[in-house]
Structures are given as C-alpha cells and as structure tokens.
Amino acid sequence: MSEPVSIIGSPISPYVRKVLAMLELKGVAYRIDPIAPFVGNDAFTRLSPLRRIPLLIEGELVLNDSSVICQYLEDRYPAPALYPADLADRARARWLEEYADTHLGDVLIWRLFFQLGAKRFLFREEADEAVVRKAREEDIPAALDYLETQLPPEGFAFGELSIADITLASFFRTAAFVKYAIDASRWPRMAALVTQVMALPAMRKLATIEDRIVRLPLAEQRAALADMGVALTPTTLGDAAPRHGFRRS
Template structure:
C-alpha cells in the first residue's frame, strides 16, 4: 500500500462520508483535513476551484467531486469491488448515487441540515422554517416513495454492498442529525437498508467522530478530533473567515 491519501472535507458532509466509507471498506489508509468549505483558505480555493468538498490528494493527483473520487478509488484499488458487475446494474447503481447526490443533497442537506445547523451556527443566520417544513413534509416523502419503489425487501440493492447503498446511507445520516428518522411503517425497504448500512463498521467508525462534531463549534472541531485519535493532516486549510461558496458540496 502506498502513502496515505489525503481527504479535505468535514466528517458531517454526506459527500465526504461517502468517500470515507469507501476508503474504510477498501482498507485504504488516509489522512483528513476536516474543514467545511466555507472556511477554506486560498490554497483550498486553488485545490478546489468550485470551493466544494471533498477533495482527494494522492501524490501529485488532485481530484474533486465525490463520485469522481469513488470511481478513482475503485479503479486503483478494485478489491473489494463497490460497484456491481455488468453494464446494466452498474449504470443503475450510478443513477441511484446521482439521485442521492442531487435530490437528497438539495432536500436533506440544503433545505434541512444547512437550514437547521450550518446556517445558524456558522453564519449566525436564522432558520427559514417554511423551507424546512416543505422539505420535511412534502419533498422528502416524494423522494422516499421513489426510493421505496427501487429497493429490495431485504439485503443490498444489487445483491452485494455497492456505491448505491453507501451513498443513500451517507445522505440519510444527515436527516438523523436534524432529528428526522425514516418511518419504517411507511418506507420499510428504505428503513431496512439504512439500518443494515449504518451497522457496518465503516459507518460506525465515522459515527463516533460525527456525533462529537455535532456538539462542537467548527473552530474547535480539529482539536477535539485530535484528542479522539482521528487520522488528521499535520496542517489545515480551514483557517479563513467563513464565507459562502458554491452551493453543492460535491
């Protein structure tokens, strides 16, 4: 195994979580600079021109976008495979990954988690309760209805654990952060998949860090993570004043 790769991005981001779970499952050593994109300095802007997380550094290689990163990791470290075999199931898995990145990103991350967490604690701005209510009561149920129609009654979506299972579970973790659980009586297939995925040691390992980060101000998170033994980089790019960047976190 080569030198550890470096990941730039916060543990509370579902896009970062997706990449970290892939690294954990493949046994790839990594270090992390757990910044939010809103506090990235000029070097962060150079590495991530859209000011999105995650960013992967592997030697001289710089990659942006969680989907691109996960596909690179699969190509370079093919075992265990986290993509189905066969053109059709692989395409279907990539679609579910994109659906999560796009639709669940909008609904869960931006209209729920950002409104109730990031906007209030990082920017000292009020929560738009109408946005949260519409996302929770109208938009998320539509997404759940669709996903319920796509998932099997039991097991993983394509028989073996894949990027589709990982990505869906990564995004619904952020719904839990704002106290919203999937109703198992209404969406049993989604709820069952999440339960199975979150029980994996990869998700459990990350949850230890995530749960503490939720209770820790952003400027104190690095020191708390260091005390917990997180695999941190020696330096950080997250030392600039908070400012809005590009909307999607990649």
C-alpha cells in the first residue's frame, strides 16, 4: 500500500483547507503537519523557498501553492471531478479561485484575520484598527458586490460543486474565526453558497478539526489532533520561533 500524501500547513488557513477539502472529497488518504505559516523551520524553508503553506509531499514529489496542488490532485485523482467539464466554465472557476487566493486573501486574511487573530496570537502585537475598519466597511463589501454578480440565483457556481465553491467558502470560513459573517440580506447568493459548501460532510469534518485547535497554543495543537484520531506526519517542520514573512499560497 502506498504511503498517504503529506500536507504541511494549518487547516485554519484557507489555502490549506481547500487542499484538504479536495483530498476528503476525492477519498485520498493523507496525513498533516498542522504548522502555522509563521513557524516553519530551516527544513521547511528548503522545501518552501517562499515560506508558504500548504506543501504537498508525495514520495519524492514536493509541490508548492494551493492552486498547483489542487490541479495536481484533480489530474491524479479525477473522480469525482471538482473542476467543471465545460472549458469556459472551467476557466471561470479558475478565475474565481485566483480572485479568492489573491484579493480575498488580501482583504479577508491580511486585513482582517491576521490583524485580529494571528497578529495578536503569534506576535503579541495590536491590530491596526484603521486597516480593519477599512476592510470591514469598504474592501470586503466591494469584493462581495463583485462576487454576487458571478453566482447563479441558487446552488453552486457552475451547477456541480467545483474548486470555485470550495475556495470561496474556505476564505469566509477563516474570516468567521474573527467574527465576520456575510450579510445575507445584502449578499444572499454568496451567503447561501458559503452555507451550502460548509454543510458538506467533508467540510463539517474539517470544521470540527479547526474548531478544536483554533484557540490552542501552537505547541498543543498536534497532540489535540492526535487525540481526535487525525493522521499526522511523523515529525513537524513547525518548531521554529514565529517570524513575519508569510504571504498567500
């Protein structure tokens, strides 16, 4: 029997979450090294020269960047398909994934979650309230205005569940940890999409894992996941002191 793939990165990260969701939905065995993005050691840097999560390790293969990893998983494990069959829809789905990875990564993760969560938790630094206020009042609403125009009145973005739905929901799931919720009266399509995706058994399973560790000290998270029966890598790449420098992946 082949070894399960290894995923390096905290499931609280939206980039890691979408990879784990792909694995869960495709029924691929995996184990995880749930490191926070800021605590990778020198071995992590050698594998991820941009110091980003997630990493996928499968035998001698090491892949960086969540979009690269997800496309690899789709090609290697084609069923069930998580990219639209229609070429135009597939391109649009990849665009929504890219929009989420870049722009939502900026406004939801760096201007909101990092400021209110990671910055305080890891670095004991205060949030920049002006950045947070602008994100809540201007940046996130503008992003939601755009996304609302890209979705059908109901259901998934392209009929069947796809990488676009998984990615969009993953970012708003992380934002929920700092008490951000989509106003369903203003953006009903986006709110319904996130609710629908997060209700999937695979996403509920991941949410249970995330909820268990989100407020635990980093040093306690592996043990907590082991107690839940989560398959872990034999060793960790996350035993260095926190340092700034992580960006999207």
